[in-house]
Amino acid sequence: MSSARKGLWHIFRAPLLLALLSSIGLLAALIGDGIYDLLSWLALGCIPAVIAWYWAKANV
Amino acid sequence: MNVKAWFLVHKWTSLICTLFLLMLCLTGLPLIFHEEIDHLFGDEVQAPALPAQLPDASLDELVSAAHAHRPDEVIRFMFWDEHHPHLAFVSMASSMDAPGDENHSLVIDTRTAAILDEPEPDRGFMYVMFKLHVDLFAGLPGMLFLGLMGLLFVVAIVSGVVLYAPFMRKLDFGTVRRQRSPRLKWLDLHNLLGVVTLLWALVVGLTGSINTLSPIVVGLWQQDQLASMTAAYAEVPLPEQLSSLQRAVDSADAAVDNMHISFIAWPGTQFSSQHHYGIFYRGDQPLTSRLLQPVLVDAQSNQRLEPQPLPWYAQALLLSQPLHFGDYGGLPLKIIWATLDLATIVVLGSGIYLWLGRRSTTARRLAEVKSGGLSEEASV
Numbered sequence: 001m002s003s004a005r006k007g008l009w010h011i012f013r014a015p016l017l018l019a020l021l022s023s024i025g026l027l028a029a030l031i032g033d034g035i036y037d038l039l040s041w042l043a044l045g046c047i048p049a050v051i052a053w054y055w056a057k058a059n060v
Numbered sequence: 061m062n063v064k065a066w067f068l069v070h071k072w073t074s075l076i077c078t079l080f081l082l083m084l085c086l087t088g089l090p091l092i093f094h095e096e097i098d099h100l101f102g103d104e105v106q107a108p109a110l111p112a113q114l115p116d117a118s119l120d121e122l123v124s125a126a127h128a129h130r131p132d133e134v135i136r137f138m139f140w141d142e143h144h145p146h147l148a149f150v151s152m153a154s155s156m157d158a159p160g161d162e163n164h165s166l167v168i169d170t171r172t173a174a175i176l177d178e179p180e181p182d183r184g185f186m187y188v189m190f191k192l193h194v195d196l197f198a199g200l201p202g203m204l205f206l207g208l209m210g211l212l213f214v215v216a217i218v219s220g221v222v223l224y225a226p227f228m229r230k231l232d233f234g235t236v237r238r239q240r241s242p243r244l245k246w247l248d249l250h251n252l253l254g255v256v257t258l259l260w261a262l263v264v265g266l267t268g269s270i271n272t273l274s275p276i277v278v279g280l281w282q283q284d285q286l287a288s289m290t291a292a293y294a295e296v297p298l299p300e301q302l303s304s305l306q307r308a309v310d311s312a313d314a315a316v317d318n319m320h321i322s323f324i325a326w327p328g329t330q331f332s333s334q335h336h337y338g339i340f341y342r343g344d345q346p347l348t349s350r351l352l353q354p355v356l357v358d359a360q361s362n363q364r365l366e367p368q369p370l371p372w373y374a375q376a377l378l379l380s381q382p383l384h385f386g387d388y389g390g391l392p393l394k395i396i397w398a399t400l401d402l403a404t405i406v407v408l409g410s411g412i413y414l415w416l417g418r419r420s421t422t423a424r425r426l427a428e429v430k431s432g433g434l435s436e437e438a439s440v
Contacts, residue, residue: 005229012225014233015255022259025396029389030382033346041392048399050234050256058236058245 021046063226064426070219071425075415077212078408084206084268085405087193092386092394092401094186095143105167105177107146114171119306121173126150126166129175133164137331139323142349146170156328200275207272213265220254226430227251237433243417247433250410253403260400261407267380277377278330281370289356289365290333298334299327299360305337311364312339312355319343322352327359335359346388351378 025044028036061069090097098104119138126135130152137151150166167177181187195202234252238245309321325331325338332338336356342349352374356365370378382388386397427435 008225011228011233015221015224015258018256019259022263026260026263026383029346029393030350030379031347036346037389037393040389041396044260044393044396044400047256047260048396048403051253051399051403054234054236054252055249057234058238058248 018047018050063223063430064422066219066222067422067426067429070216070223071415073212073216073219074411077209077216078412080206080209081213082405082408084193084209085401085408087189089398089401090186090189091193092397094190095387096391096394097186105147105179107144107169107171107176110146110171116170117173119309120304122148122150122168122170123305125168125173125175126152129166129178130164134326136326136329137323140170140321142320147176156326160330203272203275207269210265210269210272214262214269217254217258217262217265221258223429224251224255227432229430229432231432243414244433246410246413246417247428250407250414253410254407257400257403257407261404263383264386264400267384270377270380271384274377277373281374282330285368285371286333286356289368290335293333293335296335302327302359303362307362308337308357308359309339311362312337312341312357315355315364315367316341316353319348319353332356336365350382350388351375 021043025040025042025046027040028043029040122138123135127133133152133154134156135150136153136156139149139151140147141149146169148168148170150168152164152166153162163181165179165181166175167179168174169176191197194206196206198205228251236245236248236252238248305324309324313321319341320343322340322342323331325340327336328334329338331340331354333356335358337359339355339357341353341355343351343353352370353367354370355367357363358365369375386394424435
């Protein structure tokens with residue numbers, strides 16, 4: 001944990017990246033099949049993956 | 061608005077909607093997999109194997125078969141879907157203006173016009189989940205009420221994101237302090253899970269609220285586009301004998317390119333005028349397969365009205381359905397949908413825990429938000 005006060009960019013850059021990945025995931029499967037579905041699973045699948053990562057890290 | 065105002069918005073919108081949202085998340089979970097569940101507990105009928113090139117029977121034969129099977133009833137809808145080749149589903153009722161949920165369905169083989177099944181309306185577990193999720197067994201008022209809860213959920217998410225900033229001033233992304241106190245651990249998890257599921261939860265919440273407007277959207281379309289397209293029929297007496305359905309569909313087919321028939325609404329149903337078959341097509345691309353193009357054909361003369369694309373609000377409703385259901389990217393997308401649904405349950409549950417956890421004043425809670433959780437910690 002760093003003790004310096006963080007700016008908004010610093011606080012929101014990770015959530016923004018995840019929101020961007022979510023949007024790609026939500027839209028990809030809507031506009032196509034096959035490779036688009038795969039892109040959708042990978043992009044939206046990042047969200048549960050991030051949850052699992054930090055959840056596991058907290059319980060080590 | 062300052063942090064205090066946002067805190068109060070977050071607290072009150074959440075308090076009002078959380079129990080309903082928990083119910084929606086729990087009932088929505090099995091509904092994500094309704095196709096798989098129906099398939100698994102399969103009373104689903106399959107079309108018999110017949111020689112591959114056997115052509116479809118005339119639609120008029122299907123209509124006659126349905127009427128012969130249930131002579132005292134009328135057909136209101138006939139539909140097809142891509143997952144059930146060679147099957148047509150016919151929805152019959154005691155009369156055209158019987159209640160909307162009166163639905164005696166028949167499954168007919170499109171090649172032989174044989175009645176394959178007469179499924180009883182489902183009144184089991186999935187039906188209860190569905191009704192709770194859609195309208196709390198309370199019809200349109202229940203539906204609109206849940207739509208309102210969805211909007212409160214959206215406001216709770218937005219205000220939660222605003223509070224995330226002061227809370228995280230001194231914390232790294234993903235911080236979960238599990239050693240210090242249960243309250244701090246759940247506060248961290250609430251913030252982490254809330255912010256990472258943010259976009260998905262916003263989209264599913266908003267599209268869910270939009271879906272609750274579907275009866276209103278259908279009503280608007282009837283009064284707007286449908287009424288103006290069929291204005292010339294205002295004085296025409298109602299058709300007594302309907303003409304050939306097959307010829308009506310042939311006439312409609314000529315008006316569309318690269319589209320598949322999705323369903324037919326009989327004259328006098330909510331999806332057509334009193335004088336026309338409403339023949340609805342869907343596109344053959346992933347995106348256009350979610351949209352519909354109606355073609356209205358006079359049910360006596362078989363004359364076709366010039367098709368018009370559905371108005372924007374109907375298109376918006378149709379596009380918001382897959383984004384709410386998560387049924388547009390195969391089983392992996394459904395599984396991701398389910399995990400995000402479970403994460404949302406944790407966010408809602410931890411929210412209740414944080415509110416119940418300890419009686420406190422707004423000032424103390426604000427200090428907790430602004431200190432990244434440490435002010436409460438000091439006073440344990």
